[in-house]
Amino acid sequence: xxxxxxxxxxxxxxxxxxxxxxxxxxxxxxxxxxxxxxxxxxxxxxxxxxxxxxxxxxxxxxxxxxxxxxxxxxxxxxxxxxxxxxxxxxxxxxxxxxxxxxxxxxxxxxxxxxxxxxxxxxxxxxxxxxxxxxxxxxxxxxxxxxxxxxxxxxxxxxxxxxxxxxxxxxxxxxxxxxxxxxxxxxxxxxxxxxxxxxxxxxxxxxxxxxxxxxxxxxxxxxxxxxxxxxxxxxxxxxxxxxxxxxxxxxxxxxxxxxxxxxxxxxxxxxxxxxxxxxxxxxxxxxxxxxxxxxxxxxxxxxxxxxxxxxxxxxxxxxxxxxxxxxxxxxxxxxxxxxxxxxxxxxxxxxxxxxxxxxxxxxxxxxxxxxxxxxxxxxxxxxxxxxxxxxxxxxxxxxxxxxxxxxxxxxxxxxxxxxxxxxxxxxxxxxxxxxxxxxxxxxxxxxxxxxxxxxxxxxxxxxxxxxxxxxxxxxxxxxxxxxxxxxxxxxxxxxxxxxxxxxxxxxxxxxxxxxxxxxxxxxxxxxxxxxxxxxxxxxxxxxxxxxxxxxxxxxxxxxxxxxxxxxxxxxxxxxxxxxxxxxxxxxxxxxxxxxxxxxx
Ligand code: SF4
Numbered sequence: 001x002x003x004x005x006x007x008x009x010x011x012x013x014x015x016x017x018x019x020x021x022x023x024x025x026x027x028x029x030x031x032x033x034x035x036x037x038x039x040x041x042x043x044x045x046x047x048x049x050x051x052x053x054x055x056x057x058x059x060x061x062x063x064x065x066x067x068x069x070x071x072x073x074x075x076x077x078x079x080x081x082x083x084x085x086x087x088x089x090x091x092x093x094x095x096x097x098x099x100x101x102x103x104x105x106x107x108x109x110x111x112x113x114x115x116x117x118x119x120x121x122x123x124x125x126x127x128x129x130x131x132x133x134x135x136x137x138x139x140x141x142x143x144x145x146x147x148x149x150x151x152x153x154x155x156x157x158x159x160x161x162x163x164x165x166x167x168x169x170x171x172x173x174x175x176x177x178x179x180x181x182x183x184x185x186x187x188x189x190x191x192x193x194x195x196x197x198x199x200x201x202x203x204x205x206x207x208x209x210x211x212x213x214x215x216x217x218x219x220x221x222x223x224x225x226x227x228x229x230x231x232x233x234x235x236x237x238x239x240x241x242x243x244x245x246x247x248x249x250x251x252x253x254x255x256x257x258x259x260x261x262x263x264x265x266x267x268x269x270x271x272x273x274x275x276x277x278x279x280x281x282x283x284x285x286x287x288x289x290x291x292x293x294x295x296x297x298x299x300x301x302x303x304x305x306x307x308x309x310x311x312x313x314x315x316x317x318x319x320x321x322x323x324x325x326x327x328x329x330x331x332x333x334x335x336x337x338x339x340x341x342x343x344x345x346x347x348x349x350x351x352x353x354x355x356x357x358x359x360x361x362x363x364x365x366x367x368x369x370x371x372x373x374x375x376x377x378x379x380x381x382x383x384x385x386x387x388x389x390x391x392x393x394x395x396x397x398x399x400x401x402x403x404x405x406x407x408x409x410x411x412x413x414x415x416x417x418x419x420x421x422x423x424x425x426x427x428x429x430x431x432x433x434x435x436x437x438x439x440x441x442x443x444x445x446x447x448x449x450x451x452x453x454x455x456x457x458x459x460x461x462x463x464x465x466x467x468x469x470x471x472x473x474x475x476x477x478x479x480x481x482x483x484x485x486x487x488x489x490x491x492x493x494x495x496x497x498x499x500x501x502x503x504x505x506x507x508x509x510x511x512x513x514x515x516x517x518x519x520x521x522x523x524x525x526x527x528x529x530x531x532x533x534x535x536x537x538x539x540x541x542x543x544x545x546x547x548x549x550x551x552x553x554x555x556x557x558x559x560x561x562x563x564x565x566x567x568x569x570x571x572x573x574x575x576x577x578x579x580x581x582x583x584x585x586x587x588x589x590x591x592x593x594x595x596x597x598x599x
Contacts, residue, residue, distance in 0.1 A: 022116050033442065038120050038127040039212055041171070044205075045164035047212045050230055051222035052240060059216050060353045060482075062239050111136040121174035124209055128171045132185075140177035142168035143192075150189045150384055157184050159204075162195050166205040169197045193305055208271060219355060221587065223249075227262075237264045244565055246589040248581070263324055263408055263567035265577070271308035273473075275549055277542060279315045279338065285322040307331055308478050314338030332476050339539060342498065345479065353482030359586040360500075364487050371420070373503075373585075373593050374490035375412055378424045380595030382408040385431040387598050388510045392438050392518075400430050417490065420464045424506075439521045442529060454537035461531060461538045462520060462548055466513040467505070474501035474508075474575060481579045507596050512571055520551045539551030 039058065047054025056062040112135040120127035132143035144165050150156050165182040172179040184193045195201070215222060224242035225231060231242045243261035274290065276283065282293045290307060292300045310326065311334045314319075318333065326333055327348035335343040363369045386404035390396055407427040414420040432450045436442055436459060445458045455461040475498040478485040488499025490506070505513075520526045530544025540548060556572040569577070576594050585593040 010410065013344050014521050016596055023040040038122075038125055039209060041126055041128040041164050041167035042577065044126065044167050044208060044212060045160040048160035048208055050161045050225055050228075050234065051211070051215060052224055052242075053234060053236055054212055055215055055221050056236055056240060058212070058217070060221070060355055062236055062332050062353065062482075071596045075237050097157070100277075118317060119171045119175050121171045123174055123473040124167070124206065125213060126209060128168045128483070130168055133172075134183075135177075138176075138178050140172040140179045141182060142172060143183040144168065145187060148186060148188050150186045150191050150193060156193045157195060162201060163208055165195050165203045165204045166197050167209070170202070170205065183469060218366065221589065223589075232262075232264055232575075238576075239580065241265075241577070241584065244577070244581070245584055247565065248584075248592075248594060261565050261567070263565075265567075265573060266568065269308060269570075271306055271573060272553065273309045274302055274307045274309050275311045275313070276316050277338075277545065278574050280317075281315075282317045282319070283310070283312070283322055285325050290322060290326075304329060304331070309334055312336065313340065329412050330480070334472055334476065336468075340465055342468065342475070343473060345475065347479065353583075356482045356583050356587060357484055359588075360483055360487060363586055364489055367417070370489035371417055373416070373582075374417060374420055375414055377490055377503050377506040378414075379408050379411045380419055381409060381509060381596075382431075383597045384429045384507055384510040385427065385514075389431065389434050393434070395475055398434070400434050402429075403430055420490070431510075438518060441521070441527075454539070456538060457534060458526075458528070458538055459517065459521070461540055462517045462526065463513065465540055465545065465548055465550055467509065469549070470505050470508060470513050471498060471501045473556070473572075474504050474579070476500075476577050477579050478504065481576070481583055483579070483583070495519040504575075504582070507578075508571075508575065511598060512552075516551045518553045519555070523551075525551055548595070560598070563596070564594060 010567075043054055043058040046057055060233075112133075114133045114135065115131065116129060119127045122535050124125040130142050131145045134141040134143060142165060144161065146161060151158055154202060155162070159448055160495055161184055162357055165184060169179040169182050179197065181196045184195060185191070186193065201374055224240055224245050226246060230240070231237050231240075234240070276292055277296050278292070280294060281299065284291045284293065285304075286301065286479050289301045290304060290310070303322065304325065307326075309332050312441070313336050315338070323333070323346060327340060327346070330348055333346040335346070337343060363373070380405055386401055386408070389398070389404070390401055395401075404427055407423050411420060411423045411427075414423060428450065435520050436447050436449075439445070442459070447457045447459050450463070451457070451460050452464050455464045475485040478498075478500055483500055485498040485501045487493055488501075488503040491497065491499035493499055525547045526540075526544050530541055530547065531538050532541055557570050559568045559570050560574070561567070562569050562574065562577075574596060584590050
């Protein structure tokens with residue numbers, strides 16, 4: 001991840017020297033442990049731009065691409081290729097910072113240019129990958145490549161860039177070279193800007209290194225910037241949620257009414273899930289596309305850019321090349337049985353936000369803390385059930401509306417998980433008594449209340465299938481945010497059950513899954529021909545399932561006005577925002593997990 005160095009700038013690019021999340025990595029070998037504690041100077045650039053950004057990347061291992069990061073990587077494509085030139089070593093500085101003696105260099109006074117060199121300084125606790133090193137005898141000048149134009153300001157550079165470059169100079173000094181200045185090379189302007197490493201810049205650089213180490217050691221994430229022009233250009237804006245977090249941290253009386261915060265998140269994601277339910281299908285890769293073939297015949301070909309996840313039902317095969325590419329792009333493959341039973345996910349390396357998983361496990365192990373969150377899940381679910389009925393019934397006079405309001409109040413006061421589950425069960429019973437008659441032609445489907453495993457009628461078959469789609473969606477989302485989806489707070493761990501996804505699904509069941517079921521039946525997208533019955537169990541046919549998946553995806557793309565933040569956002573994005581707010585709560589940034597409830 002790279003941030004722009006300044007809101008007005010388009011100049012920063014990033015290298016690949018850093019390992020995000022490395023501040024938290026541990027090792028059995030003390031040597032590599034020490035290496036992991038060194039701050040990459042690229043991360044120091046991020047910390048200078050915004051302390052929270054540096055923390056999110058270095059301590060929590062967060063990463064996201066945006067146009068600036070991609071341009072930065074592209075601009076670095078040549079300098080990131082290491083060359084094979086040998087560089088004469090210098091004797092390192094002594095404890096006083098003086099060089100005792102300079103080894104004779106093999107260059108005999110000739111200047112040397114070398115690319116992509118990694119050096120470190122134990123004294124300053126930093127490691128740097130230099131884009132280019134210009135060496136003239138014992139004098140070393142680091143050159144850092146920046147995308148974009150020379151900034152139009154008196155320094156012709158931004159502070160994060162100067163600090164990063166100066167840190168490279170400190171690393172060179174610690175390795176025995178003289179380094180009194182560096183160069184920022186602006187790719188778009190094709191211009192070099194010389195930056196002297198004067199006392200003020202060295203002191204500022206060292207001050208920031210100390211602050212960064214302190215924040216990492218205290219495991220205290222710096223607060224989001226307030227209303228900063230830096231945020232809209234920051235690639236981590238969707239992870240950081242600066243305005244949302246600030247709003248939820250602010251005292252209620254200080255928050256004005258109306259549309260209260262900037263909309264920094266895109267309302268929708270362009271990439272969508274790819275569903276494959278052809279038995280015997282083979283998924284491969286051709287260039288930058290995913291291809292799906294059956295008996296050698298191509299069924300579909302989709303750009304990898306347009307795929308957010310691959311969802312395979314039953315007997316679907318994958319080539320090694322497509323698995324590797326999907327892993328590399330952090331696109332998960334969800335494996336389900338033909339009937340929709342969740343078997344697992346293939347992903348790349350697990351998320352590096354260890355801090356979040358530690359808090360998740362601690363909270364799950366604390367019954368009172370787990371109950372506090374669970375109350376919000378269930379109270380949110382009951383409120384959303386009530387809202388769905390109120391809208392469909394067009395009246396608030398029905399006693400079930402009052403009953404659900406009462407169950408919600410009691411859920412918020414429940415003193416044990418058992419009580420909470422009991423209230424949830426009672427609320428669900430009275431909700432479904434009203435829900436089933438809302439389905440047109442219900443008299444043909446022989447429905448006798450909510451049933452499952454296996455569903456015994458078409459309506460319950462659709463409900464179970466849509467709940468499994470919602471659980472799948474939340475499992476993928478929670479995994480990408482850094483949670484372990486298997487460990488919940490309300491649903492206790494059980495083999496193969498993504499308990500946390502089931503927890504978070506509670507508040508969304510009426511809004512997404514039950515609404516999709518109503519729409520699919522009432523719009524005529526499915527009918528009696530969409531089901532097969534076998535020995536008392538009812539399941540969707542292939543065509544029926546395709547119709548329900550289409551209805552589900554439409555619902556996920558539906559934009560609504562966020563009840564707290566006031567901006568338009570799709571349900572798909574809402575799921576991610578909720579997962580991130582749950583993370584902000586567990587990490588202590590906000591005082592209460594705000595359940596998602598519509599009005
Ligand atoms: S979105 Fe804003 S507050 Fe958050 S990390 Fe980026 S610059 Fe910092």
